[in-house]
Amino acid sequence: MTLRAVVAGCGHYLPARVVENAEFEARLDTSDEWIRSRSGIERRHFAAEGETTSDLATHAARAALADAGLVAGDLDALIVATSTADLTFPSAATMVQAQLGMTRGFAFDVQAVCAGFIYALANANALILSGQAERVMVIGAETFSRIMDWDDRSTCVLFGDGAGALILEAKTGSGSVEDRGILSTDLHSDGRHRDILYVDGGVSTQSTGFLRMEGKEVFRHAVEKLAATANTALAKVGLTGADVDWVVPHQANIRIITGTAKKLGLSMDNVIVTVQDHGNTSAASIPLALSVGQAEGKIKRGDLVVTEAIGGGLAWGAVVLRW
Structure with a gap:
């Protein structure tokens, strides 16, 4: 018998405020058509004043607990993937832990920008396989609207806020x-490419900073690296793209999503796409898409799912799991 980290439930949360592309036309040299044609994004959600990343994460966590039929006390660990935590410390995860009323186990953050949820899933899988935890909540949550330069039309129209959560539990x-659960993981990073996607501020510089991105360079790296990591993760367990029911990619740009699907030899009919409604929600985008895919009746028990992401660092990776 083999121990597996199996999906027990998922959920998501989006802030109430919906921002259509047209809202940017009044103050930027841009248009709905320009944004759609270059990114596929039609709208995104922005957190309300005073609404924090840990708030969004807590809402998503509660939805996942309800989906799994569990309560916070059933969790052994809680991981939040985020680049936009409420405070420098403590972690957003401990804030969510407190808001849920989870008084046992442990909680911590993972920071790998848009690849954060992939990294968090790999960590949760390792905790379960090592016997350190039997049930782990993994959350991706972001308030990227707080680090946007609203005068930079190349970046501020691309990002949104939101949160998604997944609960993994140990099963044999x-x-x-054919087992349900995580079958393989594949992680990478290369710090030589830091300058193509970063925030120009931080604690040691005593500034918050804004997101900066060289879009063409990010695109060039993204399609190649995403297809490669997905194929590697599949090959680790003797599978290929032909075995995949659903690809759930990081929702950054529709052109990256379609380009990656093509390299994997998959039809877009096998890809969960939510970028049009959410924009790029960084570490939240994959769990948001997983939750939406399940809610829409697309992702079903027993389906083989490949999920992959790339973000600042550069950091990238993929997870293969059977739902």
Whole structure:
């Protein structure tokens, strides 16, 4: 028998305020058509004044608990993937832990920008396989609207706020690729490419900073690296793109999503796409898309799912799991 980290439930949360592309036309040299044609984004959600990343994460966590039929006391660990935590410290995860009323176990943040949820899933999987936890909540949550330069039309129209959560629990399987749960993970980073996607501020510089991005360079790296990491993760367990039911990619740009699907030899009919409604929500985008995909009846128990992401660092990776 083989121990697996199996999905027990998922959920998501989006702030109430919906921002259509047209809202940017009044103060930027841009248009709805320009944004749609270059990114596929039609709208995004922005957090309300006083609404924090940990607030969004807590809402998503409660939705995931409800979906799984669990309560906070059933969790052994809680991981939040975010680049926009409420405070320098303590972690957003401990804030969510407190808001949920979770008084046992442990909580911590993971920071790998848009690849954060992939990194968090890999960490949760390792905790379960090592026996340190039996049930782990993994959350991706961001308020990227707080680090936008509203005069930079190349970046501020692309990002949104939101949160998604997944609960993994230890189950035994046969050891075959037919088992439910995480089958493989693949992680990478290369700090030499820091300057193509970063925030120009931080604690040691005593400034908050704004997101800066060289879009063409990010695109060039993204399609190649995302397809490669997805294929590597599949190959680790003897699978190929032909075995995949759903690709759930980081929702950054529709052109990156379609380009990656093409390299994997998959139809867009096998890809969960939410970028049009959410924009790029960084570490939140994959769990948001997983939750939406399940809610819409697309992702079903037993489906083989590949999820992949790339973000600042550069950091990238993929996870193969059976739902």
